[in-house]
Amino acid sequence: MPVDSGRIEAAVAEILAAIGEDATRPGLASTPKRVAEAYATFFAGVGVDPSGLLADSVPSDGLGELVLLRDIEFRSICEHHLLPFLGVAHVAYVPGERIIGLGRVAAVVDTVAARPQLQEQLTEQIADAVQSGLEPKGVLVVVDAVHGCMTARGHRQTASSTVTLASRGSLTDPVQRAGVLTLIGGQS
Numbered sequence: 001m002p003v004d005s006g007r008i009e010a011a012v013a014e015i016l017a018a019i020g021e022d023a024t025r026p027g028l029a030s031t032p033k034r035v036a037e038a039y040a041t042f043f044a045g046v047g048v049d050p051s052g053l054l055a056d057s058v059p060s061d062g063l064g065e066l067v068l069l070r071d072i073e074f075r076s077i078c079e080h081h082l083l084p085f086l087g088v089a090h091v092a093y094v095p096g097e098r099i100i101g102l103g104r105v106a107a108v109v110d111t112v113a114a115r116p117q118l119q120e121q122l123t124e125q126i127a128d129a130v131q132s133g134l135e136p137k138g139v140l141v142v143v144d145a146v147h148g149c150m151t152a153r154g155h156r157q158t159a160s161s162t163v164t165l166a167s168r169g170s171l172t173d174p175v176q177r178a179g180v181l182t183l184i185g186g187q188s
Helices: 005-018 031-042 050-054 102-113 119-134 174-184
Strands: 067-078 084-094 138-147 162-169
Touching: 005 031, 050 102, 050 119, 067 102, 067 119, 067 138, 067 174, 084 102, 084 119, 084 174, 102 119, 119 138, 119 162, 138 174
Parallel strands: none
Antiparallel strands: 067 084, 084 138, 138 162
């Protein structure tokens, strides 16, 4: 669903006026348009079903006990302050009948991240998309992110990050989950 660029431009011009700025001055004249263009990218995942990105899966033929993609970089927007949060997602799945190209997993993360949301929602939505789109035996998603609302306002905790986890199927088992978390930590 494309964003309404005209409405965004008008809203940004109004925000600039509300903070006492002149939206027509040279340094700001193009800002409403630039923000509208940025928002089209930031929110490109609104209304998109990420599990559909996994439709081109292929038979697993018994391949692999575990597939783990570490350090998938993403950017999302916190729905509380419309400030960015940046981080990495680690996505693991235990293949069932089908496997998918690795780029498709990163595409799911990108699509889900391109929405206004909370990190907890992002983590759950990635796990749900992999579960529904691929039907693996298990899924584990770990997201580690730094939030603009924590670094730029309030207590300004520039060195803190937030970690969230979502698991499905066989990877809800604490022993199985611990093994994957060890791999995510870089210890194979």
